[in-house]
Amino acid sequence: MSSIKELISQMTLEEKAGLCSGLDFWHTKPVERLGVRSVMVSDGPHGLRKQDDKADHLGINESIKAVCMPAACATAASFDRELIGSMGEAIGRSCQHEEVSVVLGPAVNIKRSPLCGRNFEYLSEDPYLAGEMAAALINGIQSQNVGTSIKHFAANSQEHRRMSSSSNVDERTLREIYLPAFETAVKKAQPWTVMCSYNRINGVYASENPWLLTDVLRGEWGFQGYVMSDWGAVSDRVAGLAAGLDLEMPASGGINDRKIVEAVRAGELDEAVVDRAVERILTVSEKYLANARPETEWDLEADHLLAARIAQDCMVLLKNEGVLPLNREDDIAFIGEFAAKPRFQGGGSSHINCFKTTSALEAAQEQGLSVTYAQGYSVAQDSASDEMIAEAAAAASSARVAVVFAGLPDSYESEGYDRTHLDLPASQNAVIEAVAAANPNTVVVLHNGSPVTMPWLDRVSAVLEAYLGGQAVGLAAVRVLYGDVNPSGHLAETFPRKLEDNPSYLFYGGEADEADYREGVFVGYRYYDRKDMDVLFPFGHGLSYTTFACSDLRMSASEITDQDQLTVTVTVTNTGSRAGRAVIQLYVGDKESTVRRPLRELKGFEKPELQPGESTDVTFVLDSRAFAYWNRDLHDWHVETGEFTVEIGQSSRAIELCGTVTVKSTVKLKKHYTKDSIFMDIMEDPDAAKVIQPLLNEMGKMFGPGEDASDAASEAISAEMGMAMMRYMPLRGVVSFAGGAADADMLDHLLEALNSL
Ligand code: BGC
Secondary structure: OHHHHHHHHOOOHHHHHHHOEEOOOOEEOOEHHHOEOOOEEEEOOOOOEOEOOOOOOOOOOOEOEEOOOOOHHHHHHOOOHHHHHHHHHHHHHHHHHHOOOEEOOOEOOOOOOOOOOOHHHOOOOOHHHHHHHHHHHHHHHHOOOOEEEEEEEOOOOOOOOOOOOEEEOOHHHHHHHHOHHHHHHHHHHOOOEEEEOOOEEOOEEHHHOHHHHHHHHHHHOOOOOEEEEOOOOOOOHHHHHHHOOOEEOOOOOOHHHHHHHHHHHOOOOOHHHHHHHHHHHHHHHHHHHHOOOOOOOOOHHHHHHHHHHHHHHHOEEEEEOOOOOOOOOOOEEEEOHHHHOOOOOOEOOOOOEEOOOOOHHHHHHHOOOOEEEEOOOEOOOOEOOHHHHHHHHHHHHOOOEEEEEEEOOHHHOEOOEOOOOOOOOHHHHHHHHHHHHHOOOEEEEEEOOOOOOOOOHHHOOEEEEOOOOOOOHHHHHHHHHOOOOOOOOOOOOOEOOOHHHOOOOOOOOOEOOEEEOOOOOOOOHHHHHHOOOOOOEOOOOOEOOOOEEEEEEEEOOOEEEOOOOEEEEEEEEEOOOOOEEOOEEEEEEEOOOOOOOOOOEEEEEEOOEEOOOOEEEEEEEEOHHHHOEEEOOOOEEEOOOEEEEEEEEEEOOEEEEEEEEEEEOOOOOOOOOOOOOEHHHHHHOHHHHHHHHHHHHHHHHHHOOOOOOOOHHHHHHHHHHHHHHHOOOEOOHHHHHOOOOOOHHHHHHHHHHHHOO
16 A cells, blocks of 8 residues: 555646546546556446447447346345355456456445336345345455445436436435445445445535545445546536545546646645545555456356346246246247347446347247247337237137236336336237236236336236346246246335335426435335335235245344344245245334334345255344434434334235344433423433423423312313323423413523433
């Protein structure tokens, strides 16, 4: 490190300012006279999108041939840290081979609404799941000595007006919902870089937000790497640099570099801030360069098979009335253009130039399966002619089982804009209806990056959610459909019955540049569960060709403090007749709390593999954070003393076991009382209650039993009413209502006594 400092000491101010922005679209700048080399960064995140010099960042120009792994919408559904880690290792190897120092990902923004155009790139509506999966991917990639850039930091949950919109989010919601995925990834995986988002947060651009980029990211979480801007996210470069934005991407044509130099010369910016940014950037680049291994082999075919293995463990069996798995001997009809040309990735900066793809039709034919094909609908025309529908129905009626491959066309969801509805193309819905009418054994396979409505759900026998499963999705789908692989994906998001049910529905997108996150912490299942609302498929849902049961919930203690850990163990048994993997989820809920909290929140998950009849114990360790909420007075996490539920289930709506633990807080919340504090709040603290009790007794007389309280019972009721009426009275009320027993001086003394407790 000292050599980097030494190098920096030899640089001119112009050279240093220059290093704070890119050379072009994808490279950092060199300083040749000092031997500082330029390094490359590339998208990401589910494969390598390395572009040549004629680069653009929207995926218009071709990039090198690479392997498209399943997108984040799919990988999150695997609930499998190891699997996503192995995907990271493969991506890391491809970067080593291609001399890329940093992959631009993972993208971990919370799926606030199913409308966000980029949801296919994001992991979940749940911050715990998103954080765990992001950390696993980062650790996998960085194990190959290639950096990552976790993005888009932060609160970037819409594409609409993405470069100017302000995400107006209260402190608690930011801390509980929109920041934790970043926090977990930083703490567990220390990404080499962080990419700040385009949007503003409560009015301040993420790219020039010192609270976000420095206080929270570095001060609280201990981030060590450098922060880069999203492409073109810089508004005021000098303010950004001071706030902690180290590298501006892409190149700014020298304009912003000059502004940095001028600001230093004018005494408006400390040169040490420039040195700091350069040191951070060079430290990361050096880490890569010191162990660069361009000789690393990149076996595209092997990665294609890995992509299939990952995709098959991500698919979510949403519904199955027994028609799946298919028999290899049966005549099956594959219907829908996506059977021959699957949609397996989304549009925009993550778009990968695949070296090959495998469709379900090809995979089935290669395996000699008896499959007929009807196109059903045209993706390009967004239509299905009467002939196509008739042909689909005919193919369906002459097969034992009809499998319709449906989903969203590219134009329906992409980076750069949001969706306006949740529906599949009408043409595809019409084909599904016609096929279901022709054959009761109809299966729907879905290729989409975000929830869709399913008006035909009651009329089909099975639904397999394949998401955007990467270039080998067809092979994976055939393996799952025919039972070579037992499906084990579970939803990382809720599928609502209709768009209007979504908690952000009334506010999503915002008005002009103000996007108010008014639903607060009630995002996804946190809302649906609190409202006890019917959903199409709940968070965490996923079926298997076998069944699992959870039993024997054990907890290491029935009472702990907020300093302790709680170990939770359950036995999981495969109660069916096939080997398979269960996704066991642990949710925590505060039974009674002074703040409004979700009914349950995911705090642990494990994915054991079990043979038929086999049992295993699964263990979770919960620390105080699992019970905490963000307290806006403390500006910190806080656990309220009381009882918490610990629930174990196979979805947020399939809870099988429930235990209770009492957690005792060791933190006394210090309240500041004023003359406007109301009696009810003061009485809540037993020490404060003692101070005001004498006064209360006096006042109780005023509001106490009236003259007509003739017997003991009505006297008691009347006393109770008196107290009830006084609950909301501010302390200053004593001057008017204590019947001369209190004056302004006394009030001051009282407040002094209360505030010195
Ligand atoms: C996207 C980023 C991406 C960058 C570089 C931006 O438009 O928001 O996710 O990494 O371009 O392509």
